[in-house]
Amino acid sequence: MSKNSAGSRIPAGSKVSVRGLRKSFGSNEVLKGLDVEISEGEVVCVIGPSGSGKSTFLRCLNKLDELSAGTVIVDGFNLSDKTVDLNEVRQHIGMVFQHFNLFPHMTVLQNIMLAPVELKKQSTATARASALKLLDRVGLAEKADARPAQLSGGQKQRVAIARSLAVNPDIMLFDEATSALDPEMVGEVLQVIRDLAAEGMTMVVVTHEMGFAREVADRVIFMADGVIVEEGTPAELFGNPQQERTQDFLSKVL
Amino acid sequence: MNMSRAGKLSVAVTALLALAGGFVGVSAATASQPNSHVQPQTAVTGETYVIGTDTTFAPFEYRKDGELTGIDMDLIRDIAANQGFNVEIKSLGFDAALQALQSNQVDGVIAGMSITDERKLVFDFSDPYFDSGVQMAVADTNTEITGYADLAGETVVAKRGSEGETFANSIKDEYGFTVKALADSATMYDDVKAGNSVAVFDDYPVLAYGINQNNGLKSVTEKEQGSSYGFAVNKGQNPELLAAFNTGLAELKSNGDYQSILDKYLEQPAPVAASGFFGLLSDSLPALMKGLGLTLLATGLSILVALVLGVLFGFCKVSESRVLRGLASIYVSIFRGTPLLVQAFFFYFGLPQLTGQPIDVLTAGVLTLSLNAGAYMTEIVRGGIQSVDPGQTEAGRSLGLGYVTTMRRVVLPQAVKIMTPSFINQFVMTLKDTSLLAVIGFAELTYQGQQIYAANFRTGETLLIVAALYFIVINLLTMLSNQLDKRFNK
Ligand SMILES: Nc1ncnc2c1ncn2[C@@H]1O[C@H](COP(=O)(O)OP(=O)(O)OP(=O)(O)O)[C@@H](O)[C@H]1O
Ligand SMILES: [Mg+2]
Numbered sequence: 001m002s003k004n005s006a007g008s009r010i011p012a013g014s015k016v017s018v019r020g021l022r023k024s025f026g027s028n029e030v031l032k033g034l035d036v037e038i039s040e041g042e043v044v045c046v047i048g049p050s051g052s053g054k055s056t057f058l059r060c061l062n063k064l065d066e067l068s069a070g071t072v073i074v075d076g077f078n079l080s081d082k083t084v085d086l087n088e089v090r091q092h093i094g095m096v097f098q099h100f101n102l103f104p105h106m107t108v109l110q111n112i113m114l115a116p117v118e119l120k121k122q123s124t125a126t127a128r129a130s131a132l133k134l135l136d137r138v139g140l141a142e143k144a145d146a147r148p149a150q151l152s153g154g155q156k157q158r159v160a161i162a163r164s165l166a167v168n169p170d171i172m173l174f175d176e177a178t179s180a181l182d183p184e185m186v187g188e189v190l191q192v193i194r195d196l197a198a199e200g201m202t203m204v205v206v207t208h209e210m211g212f213a214r215e216v217a218d219r220v221i222f223m224a225d226g227v228i229v230e231e232g233t234p235a236e237l238f239g240n241p242q243q244e245r246t247q248d249f250l251s252k253v254l
Numbered sequence: 255m256n257m258s259r260a261g262k263l264s265v266a267v268t269a270l271l272a273l274a275g276g277f278v279g280v281s282a283a284t285a286s287q288p289n290s291h292v293q294p295q296t297a298v299t300g301e302t303y304v305i306g307t308d309t310t311f312a313p314f315e316y317r318k319d320g321e322l323t324g325i326d327m328d329l330i331r332d333i334a335a336n337q338g339f340n341v342e343i344k345s346l347g348f349d350a351a352l353q354a355l356q357s358n359q360v361d362g363v364i365a366g367m368s369i370t371d372e373r374k375l376v377f378d379f380s381d382p383y384f385d386s387g388v389q390m391a392v393a394d395t396n397t398e399i400t401g402y403a404d405l406a407g408e409t410v411v412a413k414r415g416s417e418g419e420t421f422a423n424s425i426k427d428e429y430g431f432t433v434k435a436l437a438d439s440a441t442m443y444d445d446v447k448a449g450n451s452v453a454v455f456d457d458y459p460v461l462a463y464g465i466n467q468n469n470g471l472k473s474v475t476e477k478e479q480g481s482s483y484g485f486a487v488n489k490g491q492n493p494e495l496l497a498a499f500n501t502g503l504a505e506l507k508s509n510g511d512y513q514s515i516l517d518k519y520l521e522q523p524a525p526v527a528a529s530g531f532f533g534l535l536s537d538s539l540p541a542l543m544k545g546l547g548l549t550l551l552a553t554g555l556s557i558l559v560a561l562v563l564g565v566l567f568g569f570c571k572v573s574e575s576r577v578l579r580g581l582a583s584i585y586v587s588i589f590r591g592t593p594l595l596v597q598a599f600f601f602y603f604g605l606p607q608l609t610g611q612p613i614d615v616l617t618a619g620v621l622t623l624s625l626n627a628g629a630y631m632t633e634i635v636r637g638g639i640q641s642v643d644p645g646q647t648e649a650g651r652s653l654g655l656g657y658v659t660t661m662r663r664v665v666l667p668q669a670v671k672i673m674t675p676s677f678i679n680q681f682v683m684t685l686k687d688t689s690l691l692a693v694i695g696f697a698e699l700t701y702q703g704q705q706i707y708a709a710n711f712r713t714g715e716t717l718l719i720v721a722a723l724y725f726i727v728i729n730l731l732t733m734l735s736n737q738l739d740k741r742f743n744k
Contacts, residue, residue, distance in 0.1 A: 089654075090651065091654035094652075095652040097648070101648065103649070104668065105667045105671070164653065166653075
């Protein structure tokens with residue numbers, strides 16, 4: 001299997017294993033030692049106040065941000081290892097951004113086909129067929145030839161999800177995928193994420209949608225000031241928070 | 255007239271001297287070439303020498319119907335024919351020709367140049383071939399200035415580095431006027447006609463010729479006793495060329511050719527009737543179109559090289575390596591931080607002196623323009639890349655695409671679209687900047703225009719035609735570029 005080609009792959013029970021992760025920007029320490037284990041098929045929602053380090057944590061999982069200390073093993077790849085092929089690793093990890101980041105100079109279909117074709121994973125014809133299938137899955141088959149500028153926010157985000165699914169990732173990372181959307185469009189995007197969860201995709205979802213977290217999460221992590229303050233099942237964390245900071249935060253957002 | 259008698263005396267003397275010098279040259283040459291016994295060969299036989307000259311020093315050198323002509327030109331060509339060598343004339347401008355000689359870009363200079371002690375330090379001079387003298391002229395409408403005494407408090411103009419300037423400076427304190435230096439005769443005459451200066455000090459034959467061509471000036475004083483003109487080679491270089499010049503000059507003087515050349519230019523020529531604007535247009539268009547061709551060639555080449563430099567250094571500027579970023583920054587600040595004119599002088603005159611390798615004017619010009627435009631292109635490329643939302647790169651990279659692929663497929667297509675208007679702008683700037691290359695004697699459009707008004711003194715009309723040509727070409731190219739931009743960057 002091609003996944004084994006990046007030598008440092010470690011067979012492990014966990015899909016994601018984070019130990020003592022620290023991240024600083026200059027003298028500003030943003031992540032102050034995180035330990036997280038996520039098993040296959042698990043859906044983990046990360047909540048917490050603005051600036052607590054949720055996005056940074058997510059970006060460390062596919063090394064869009066460099067790690068300052070600690071180990072991160074994702075899908076068997078040790079990201080702390082300098083020799084690991086990041087381009088290979090990232091094909092196993094899909095990422096969806098708050099602001100979609102669709103490629104504006106390409107059609108919807110071209111956005112989705114770009115990675116599979118450039119990475120020589122699929123022929124153009126196969127890539128097109130799979131792209132159309134993905135679009136159908138997110139309910140946008142008729143928008144294949146549209147430009148991103150012609151889509152609504154919700155449609156854009158669904159295309160972005162289809163785009164990251166095109167390389168067949170094992171793990172999906174969502175960074176506030178619905179925060180930039182008008183309220184009436186939040187539902188359609190959450191539905192797509194919900195479907196993915198139902199299919200057994202391993203996911204880390206940073207979100208402000210507490211209702212959604214409660215519904216789809218297997219586990220909820222509450223972060224504040226760069227540390228994990230508390231984690232548990234939705235029922236535990238939302239129903240019976242142990243920490244004062246968690247209670248504080250939840251009382252404000254619920 | 256006075257001068258011709260004095261001239262004849264010196265002709266005899268110089269002819270003798272030249273003959274003596276020539277014999278030494280010839281015997282030395284034959285001694286070193288014992289095998290050449292068929293023809294009286296000399297060291298210069300069959301050689302080609304590059305001779306620098308002024309652009310506009312009528313009647314010594316000027317262009318007529320696109321051809322370089324004048325006393326100097328006839329003289330050097332006749333001497334070359336007489337002595338069996340070839341000349342390639344480079345019309346560079348006076349200062350530029352002297353610099354070119356010092357940097358061995360040319361083998362000799364004949365440019366109505368006075369033989370002075372200062373110049374003798376750096377050049378070797380031939381026997382004098384013309385006795386000049388400085389004369390003053392004023393606008394033909396001016397009735398106030400009739401002598402040096404009337405110049406008190408006024409500004410006069412003289413050619414930079416010329417005998418006229420030396421003379422004007424020598425009497426300025428006595429008469430209380432200010433001397434301004436300009437680079438060529440046509441500009442000086444225009445300065446006087448425009449009233450910026452009240453009088454011009456220029457070499458008598460030049461003034462006489464100009465006045466006769468209806469340049470709007472008149473002379474009001476007698477010619478001052480002046481120095482003599484000589485042909486120059488770089489100190490210690492090309493002694494055989496100098497010797498051949500002297501021998502040839504002496505022969506031309508004795509066979510009457512020399513006198514007929516002088517008569518051709520200095521005998522009262524019949525004033526030429528000025529042709530109308532359209533006459534000027536049709537007369538000047540062939541030369542101007544040739545210039546325009548060179549302008550476009552230099553622009554095209556420079557923009558291409560600048561594009562490559564801009565992309566190269568632009569990528570350095572956005573790279574993660576401190577060294578590459580520093581390198582690109584140094585490049586940009588050097589070429590944006592110095593005037594284009596200085597860069598042109600450096601590449602054409604300075605570089606050959608440093609490397610000992612002569613450089614032709616097109617190469618020097620394109621080098622200057624492309625390095626200069628490349629610096630601006632670098633900033634355009636950097637700005638274009640950086641103005642693309644970083645989220646685009648992150649999206650590309652998070653899909654597993656490498657840096658190069660992300661750049662090529664995601665960032666650059668968007669950056670190019672942003673950069674295109676700036677590219678078009680730079681293209682137009684570079685086209686206009688080619689006109690600065692006239693100073694190093696690159697025969698582009700502006701240079702051709704200067705040549706034309708230097709000979710006919712119709713500065714305003716000629717420049718109008720030149721400007722119109724630039725205007726038309728630039729606007730056509732801009733329209734075309736915008737069309738292409740719309741087509742490919744929708
Ligand atoms: N590239 C960066 N350079 C410097 N500081 C950064 C950078 N990215 C994030 N930070 C800082 O790190 C801290 C955590 O940021 P992060 O974006 O991870 O927070 P967050 O929990 O995602 O907040 P939000 O809910 O507002 O998205 C903030 O103080 C932020 O200013
Ligand atoms: Mg965030």
